[in-house]
Amino acid sequence: MASTLQEQFDTEAQQKDASTLGMWIFLITEVMFFGGMFTAYTVYRRAYSDAFAVASSSLNVTIGAINTAVLLVSSFTMVMAVRAAQLGQRRTLILFLVATLIFGGIFLGVKAYEWNEKFEQHHVPGPSFHLEGVPQQSHAQLFFSLYFAMTGLHALHMVIGVGIISWLIWLARQGRFTAEYNTPVDIAGLYWHFVDIIWIFLFPLLYLIDRHLPK
Amino acid sequence: MxxxxxxxxxxxxxxxxxxxxxxxxxxxxxxxxxxxxxxxxxxxxxxxxxxxxxxxxHVRHSTKLTKLVLLGGLLWLVILLMLTLSDFTTRGWIGVPGR
Structure with missing residues (x-):
């Protein structure tokens, strides 16, 4: 097999460290990207806390919690795929990558179902928007604007992740990853876990605001 | 390795x-x-x-440089949140003439 070491690096270890660092720097730009939306969310939640509480409680918390669990399990299967790659186990690697793909697909399917529900209930910001129990409809619209922007961008990241994992499965089937060279699997794992972390914050912030208040 | x-x-x-x-x-x-x-x-x-x-x-096994970059990144997120919120939470603390 041809060497996977690029000429600008001295060792495979140095090459891998550089790739990992590069990925982390990209992820930090992503943190700032989502950070802007989390900041906007915080500012408006503070300003319109009553409308946000009612709007948040209209989301289906059971589905949200189950979807969170699905995504966490997909992170587990992803880390198991990375482990299999490190050990050079090709069959196990492909198996866990396919499992990650399936769990990611389930998450997106549930998300699509939830969005569809919003359209049917007129909870999508626009002329026909209506949410029961909120005096200022525009404040509730703001919550749902943030909801769609944040879950939408998260879902977009998931779709990209699904694409990357499909590509990895294709490469793995060709036997491109070994115990010595598996950086793409490792890097894709970092991305997948990052997207998981974003959801870890989105779930309580969007679904669990003031659930204890009497409706 | x-x-x-x-x-x-x-x-x-x-x-x-x-x-x-x-x-x-x-x-x-x-x-x-x-x-x-x-x-x-x-x-x-x-x-x-x-x-x-x-x-x-695998952050616990990663290099010192990666950890440092990560902390630096989180620091910027804190700056983003803190500076924005320090503005929005303190508006209205003092009266602005003409408003």
């Missing part, structure tokens, strides 16, 4: 902890904790983030 490979047991325990924390955060949201609801929800989210980052993203 000096690569650390964690055991399946470690990963399974981390997953278990993450699922338990998800259940806890969901259930505790229905308990009236007043202002502390947000604090508890965010504290649990931060714990989950640390579990995913340290174990699944």
């Amino acid at each position: 000096t690569e650390h490979i964690d055991s399946i047991r470690t990963y399974a325990l981390v997953l278990l902890a993450l699922l338990v924390l998800t259940a806890v955060t969901t259930l505790v949201a229905f308990v009236d904790l007043g202002e502390f609801s947000v604090v508890v929800a965010l504290a649990i989210a931060v714990c989950k983030m640390l579990l995913v980052a340290l174990f699944f993203m």
